[in-house]
Amino acid sequence: MAFSDEFALLLRARYPLIYIPTREEERVETAIATCARAQGERSVYLWDFVDGYQGSPNDVGFGQRNPLQALEFIEKLAPNAAGVFVLRDYYRFLDDISVSRKLRNLARSLKSQPKNIVILSPQLTIPDDLTEVTTVLEFALPTIAEIKTEVERLLMAMGKGLSDRELDNVVQSCQGLSVERIRRVIARAIAQHGEFRSEDIGLILEEKRQTIRQTQILDFYPVTETVSDIGGLDNLKEWLLRRGGAFSEKARQYGLPAPKGLLLVGIQGTGKSLTAKAIAHQWQLPLLRLDVGRLFGGVVGESESRTRQMIQLAEALAPCVLWIDEIDKAFAGVDSRGDAGTSSRVFGTFITWMAEKQSSVFVVSTANNIQSLPPELLRKGRFDEIFFVGLPSQEERRAIFEVHLSHLRPQALQRYDLDRLAYETPEFSGAEIEQTLVEAMHIGFSQNRDFTTDDVLEAASQTVPLARTAQEQIKFLQDWAAAGKARLASKHNQLSARMQQFQEPD
Numbered sequence: 292m293a294f295s296d297e298f299a300l301l302l303r304a305r306y307p308l309i310y311i312p313t314r315e316e317e318r319v320e321t322a323i324a325t326c327a328r329a330q331g332e333r334s335v336y337l338w339d340f341v342d343g344y345q346g347s348p349n350d351v352g353f354g355q356r357n358p359l360q361a362l363e364f365i366e367k368l369a370p371n372a373a374g375v376f377v378l379r380d381y382y383r384f385l386d387d388i389s390v391s392r393k394l395r396n397l398a399r400s401l402k403s404q405p406k407n408i409v410i411l412s413p414q415l416t417i418p419d420d421l422t423e424v425t426t427v428l429e430f431a432l433p434t435i436a437e438i439k440t441e442v443e444r445l446l447m448a449m450g451k452g453l454s455d456r457e458l459d460n461v462v463q464s465c466q467g468l469s470v471e472r473i474r475r476v477i478a479r480a481i482a483q484h485g486e487f488r489s490e491d492i493g494l495i496l497e498e499k500r501q502t503i504r505q506t507q508i509l510d511f512y513p514v515t516e517t518v519s520d521i522g523g524l525d526n527l528k529e530w531l532l533r534r535g536g537a538f539s540e541k542a543r544q545y546g547l548p549a550p551k552g553l554l555l556v557g558i559q560g561t562g563k564s565l566t567a568k569a570i571a572h573q574w575q576l577p578l579l580r581l582d583v584g585r586l587f588g589g590v591v592g593e594s595e596s597r598t599r600q601m602i603q604l605a606e607a608l609a610p611c612v613l614w615i616d617e618i619d620k621a622f623a624g625v626d627s628r629g630d631a632g633t634s635s636r637v638f639g640t641f642i643t644w645m646a647e648k649q650s651s652v653f654v655v656s657t658a659n660n661i662q663s664l665p666p667e668l669l670r671k672g673r674f675d676e677i678f679f680v681g682l683p684s685q686e687e688r689r690a691i692f693e694v695h696l697s698h699l700r701p702q703a704l705q706r707y708d709l710d711r712l713a714y715e716t717p718e719f720s721g722a723e724i725e726q727t728l729v730e731a732m733h734i735g736f737s738q739n740r741d742f743t744t745d746d747v748l749e750a751a752s753q754t755v756p757l758a759r760t761a762q763e764q765i766k767f768l769q770d771w772a773a774a775g776k777a778r779l780a781s782k783h784n785q786l787s788a789r790m791q792q793f794q795e796p797d
């Protein structure tokens with residue numbers, strides 16, 4: 292639903308306290324004023340800490356530097372006087388006991404009056420005691436059409452012009468930025484060179500990175516890992532390499548849909564996160580990491596609002612890779628509990644997006660525990676493919692030792708007996724192999740010499756691989772994969788031999 296429709300609905304339904312997390316004061320205030328006008332005789336009152344109330348000549352300055360008075364003003368108006376009270380800066384006072392008490396009392400009395408309080412805030416932090424009476428309303432970032440109007444207006448005001456193609460590129464790169472930031476970055480580029488050039492898109496992208504960092508929901512993840520840093524997992528690598536150009540314009544013209552994403556399931560340390568990073572690098576796309584835990588907040592509507600904000604940002608950065616680590620932990624038991632709680636709603640928003648997604652956001656989710664994953668996530672159409680990432684076979688362990696040793700000792704790789712290392716480390720995961728090498732380096736370093744194959748073997752003998760203590764989990768995952776529920780990331784492990792009867796080779 293569009294902001295104006297949702298806002299109008301809240302006004303009509305007499306929601307007393309509406310909280311809008313946005314940094315775009317000017318744009319949201321214009322939208323509120325338009326909406327209030329469309330609702331009949333509803334006056335809009337604007338308050339800020341320094342100037343108090345503005346707008347109506349009789350009340351100018353009322354409640355200046357006095358947040359409690361700002362609320363008393365609402366009380367003293369006639370009960371049938373319709374009004375929307377937009378309070379800027381007010382989020383800073385919500386922790387104050389007298390303010391929060393007054394707001395709760397007002398919320399009760401305003402239910403029978405055509406008055407609504409709107410709190411604008413650059414962040415979403417609502418104290419516990421106000422969560423019951425507050426409704427969070429999301430204010431979306433500007434649409435492509437709004438951005439285009441703004442960019443054209445700015446360029447015209449500065450007497451600059453761009454070709455249609457350049458303009459489209461600029462508009463596209465501005466997606467995900469607030470109008471304020473768009474103005475700032477374009478003004479900065481023009482101030483720097485006296486004109487706006489296509490190279491200045493770099494400045495816009497940097498501005499976008501900063502915005503994304505500030506949301507604290509998504510992180511820009513720098514990637515250096517490549518597909519050749521992954522030892523083994525040949526089926527998975529082949530799958531990726533085959534989709535190399537799938538995000539290009541050429542692929543669109545060919546009629547290919549943009550790939551949706553992958554779900555990687557397997558025990559800890561088998562290279563799932565490494566794969567997410569390598570995909571971004573391989574396809575030359577920015578990698579955004581989502582911390583699902585940060586989506587959840589206690590206020591009504593807050594978590595869904597953050598989820599939609601996250602989706603909007605990711606789409607604004609498309610084409611990109613969105614990496615969701617440990618998705619099983621975030622949505623554990625959503626379906627089996629059948630609850631209508633926050634995690635179900637967040638999950639619902641996410642899954643609907645995954646199913647309907649047209650944008651070039653490639654989602655890589657990783658999970659350790661298939662049992663706790665909601666079954667809807669595994670249904671066809673959510674991800675392009677579900678891969679089971681098992682423990683590496685002997686051949687794969689050799690490849691993993693080779694990858695790491697060629698980084699650690701590029702000139703002396705031949706000194707290490709890779710076959711022996713792979714043979715002597717059954718059930719080791721990639722992460723454990725890496726850890727064993729670090730341990731071996733400590734041994735060598737403490738004795739003032741380089742580390743040897745024997746040091747690695749000694750370190751390995753002191754390691755109890757997780758596989759030994761997590762046998763049940765592994766068995767469960769293997770049976771699940773063997774039942775044809777997932778494709779094997781590896782070509783060479785025992786399971787693949789077992790499964791060859793069940794699965795067609797790709």
Ligand SMILES: Nc1ncnc2c1ncn2[C@@H]1O[C@H](COP(=O)(O)OP(=O)(O)OP(=O)(O)O)[C@@H](O)[C@H]1O
Binds near residue numbers: 558691694
């Ligand atoms: N197949 C592999 N090839 C090379 N290195 C690997 C491989 N698997 C794991 N590693 C090493 O182990 C580290 C940890 O692995 P990674 O974080 O990718 O595992 P994971 O499967 O995502 O584990 P978790 O479920 O705990 O997040 C990697 O950064 C990499 O150095």
